[in-house]
Amino acid sequence: METPKRLQPLGETLRRLYSLSGNQCAFPGCCHPMFNNEGNFVGQICHIEAALPGGERFNPNMTNESRRAYENLMLMCYHHHIETDKVQIYPVWRMQEIKRQHEEIYSNIERFIHQMQSSLTDVTSLVSATTVKSLASLYIELYGKDDREPEHIEEDVNAFNLAISKLSALSPDAKQLFALSLARTQYEQNSFGGYTENIFVDPYEIERVTQADKTHLRQVFQEIERAGFLSLEHQDNGQAVFWVCLQGTEANIWEMIKQFCHKKSLDITTMVSNLNFAAID
Numbered sequence: 001m002e003t004p005k006r007l008q009p010l011g012e013t014l015r016r017l018y019s020l021s022g023n024q025c026a027f028p029g030c031c032h033p034m035f036n037n038e039g040n041f042v043g044q045i046c047h048i049e050a051a052l053p054g055g056e057r058f059n060p061n062m063t064n065e066s067r068r069a070y071e072n073l074m075l076m077c078y079h080h081h082i083e084t085d086k087v088q089i090y091p092v093w094r095m096q097e098i099k100r101q102h103e104e105i106y107s108n109i110e111r112f113i114h115q116m117q118s119s120l121t122d123v124t125s126l127v128s129a130t131t132v133k134s135l136a137s138l139y140i141e142l143y144g145k146d147d148r149e150p151e152h153i154e155e156d157v158n159a160f161n162l163a164i165s166k167l168s169a170l171s172p173d174a175k176q177l178f179a180l181s182l183a184r185t186q187y188e189q190n191s192f193g194g195y196t197e198n199i200f201v202d203p204y205e206i207e208r209v210t211q212a213d214k215t216h217l218r219q220v221f222q223e224i225e226r227a228g229f230l231s232l233e234h235q236d237n238g239q240a241v242f243w244v245c246l247q248g249t250e251a252n253i254w255e256m257i258k259q260f261c262h263k264k265s266l267d268i269t270t271m272v273s274n275l276n277f278a279a280i281d
Contacts, residue, residue, distance in 0.1 A: 001060070006051040007068040016070050017045070019106070019209050023183065024267070026102040027080035031265045034075050039186075044081045048072050048095040056085050057092050074099040106209065129168040129275040131161040135253070138280035141260050152251075159248030160277075166227045168275055173216075174223045179272035181206060181230070182254060185244060199255050201230065201242040 009017075018034065025032040025043065034043035050058040051067050066072060074095070076084070084090040090098075135156050139146040148156070167175060184206065185199040207217055221242065224230050230242040244254045260280055261268040271277065 002064060004052050004058075004060075004067075005064050007064050009045060009068050009070075009073060013068070013070045013073065014045075017073055017075055020103040021075045022102075022106045022269075024102075025077040025080055026074045026098055027076055027083070028098065028101070030077060030080055031261075031267050032077035032079075033262060034077075036262070042077075043075045044078055046074050046076045046081050046084070048074065048099065049092060056087050057095070059092075074102075107211075129164050130278065131164060132157055132277055132281040135160065135280055138253070138256055138260055141263060141280075142256055155249050156251050156253065159246060159251075160253055162248060163229070163246055163253075164275060164277065167229070167272070170227060171220070171223060173220045174227070175275075176273050177206070177217075177220045178224050178229055179269045180210070181224075181242070182244065182258060182272055183267075183269045184209070185255075185258060197252050197255050199244045199252075199258065201244065203240060203242060 021034055021043075023033050023035055024030065025034070032043070034041060036042050047055065047067065048057060049062060049067065049072055050056050051064075052058065053060070062072075084095060084098075134146075134153055136146045139148065167178070170178070181201040185201055187195040188198040188200060190196050203217075203221060207214060210217070221230065225232060225242070228245060228247050231245050232240060232242055234240050246253050257271070257277075257280060258268060260266070261271065264279070266279065271279070
C-alpha cells in the first residue's frame with residue numbers, strides 16, 4: 001500500500017469540474033459563484049474522501065491517484081466546505097449524491113435544450129411574462145440609490161419591457177440558451193488591463209459545457225441574435241464572440257442584472273429562463 005500523499009488535481013480534471021459546476025457551489029440551494037466577476041477563483045476544491053489521514057472521510061484503501069480523481073472532487077464555497085466536514089451528517093454516500101445531483105444539471109443541458117415540445121402547440125404562446133415598472137431595486141442594489149431622471153426611467157423600462165416581450169417569444173431552446181449564456185458571460189478587457197462593463201459570450205465555451213449538437217446550437221444562437229440579444233463579432237485572432245445587447249437604452253441592463261444576481265446570490269439562469277424579473281423592479 002502506497003504512502004498517502006496529496007497530489008494536485010490534473011488540469012483536465014479541473015476543467016471538467018468547472019464545466020459541470022455551472023460556476024456555483026455544489027451544495028443544494030447555494031448559488032455562491034466559484035469565479036467572481038474579475039475572473040478570480042473564490043471557491044474551494046473539496047475532497048469527498050480526504051487526501052490525507054486525519055481528514056474527513058479518509059479511505060486508506062484508495063490510491064493517491066484515486067484521491068485526486070474527478071470522481072472524488074467537487075467545488076464548493078468556503079462555508080459549505082466547512083459545513084460538510086460534519087462526517088456524521090455528510091458521509092461519503094451523501095457527498096457523492098450531492099455531487100451527482102449538482103453536476104447532472106449541467107451535464108444534461110443538452111437534454112433540456114432538446115426537450116420535445118408538442119408539434120401542434122406554439123409553446124411560446126403559453127408563456128406569461130410580467131413587465132417591470134421602474135427597475136428601481138436594480139439600481140438601488142448596485143448603486144445605493146436610484147437618482148435617474150423620469151425620462152431615463154421611462155427609457156429603461158420601455159427598453160427592458162420590449163426585451164421581455166421578445167424574450168417570451170423565443171423558442172424554449174433559445175430562452176434557455178440565452179439564460180445559460182448570460183450566466184457564463186465574460187467581461188471585455190480594456191487597454192489598461194482592467195475591465196469594461198461590456199460582456200460577451202464565448203460560443204465555443206457554451207458548446208463545450210453543453211456538449212450540444214453544433215448545428216442545433218448554431219441555429220439557436222442565430223435565433224437569439226435575430227431577436228437582438230446577441231451580436232456576433234469576429235475578433236482579430238479569428239475567434240468568434242457574441243456581445244450581449246439591449247436595444248433602446250444606454251444602460252447596460254443585462255450586465256447590471258448579472259451583478260445584481262451575484263450580489264444577491266440569485267441564479268440568473270432561472271431568473272431569465274422563467275422571465276421572472278420581480279426582484280429587480
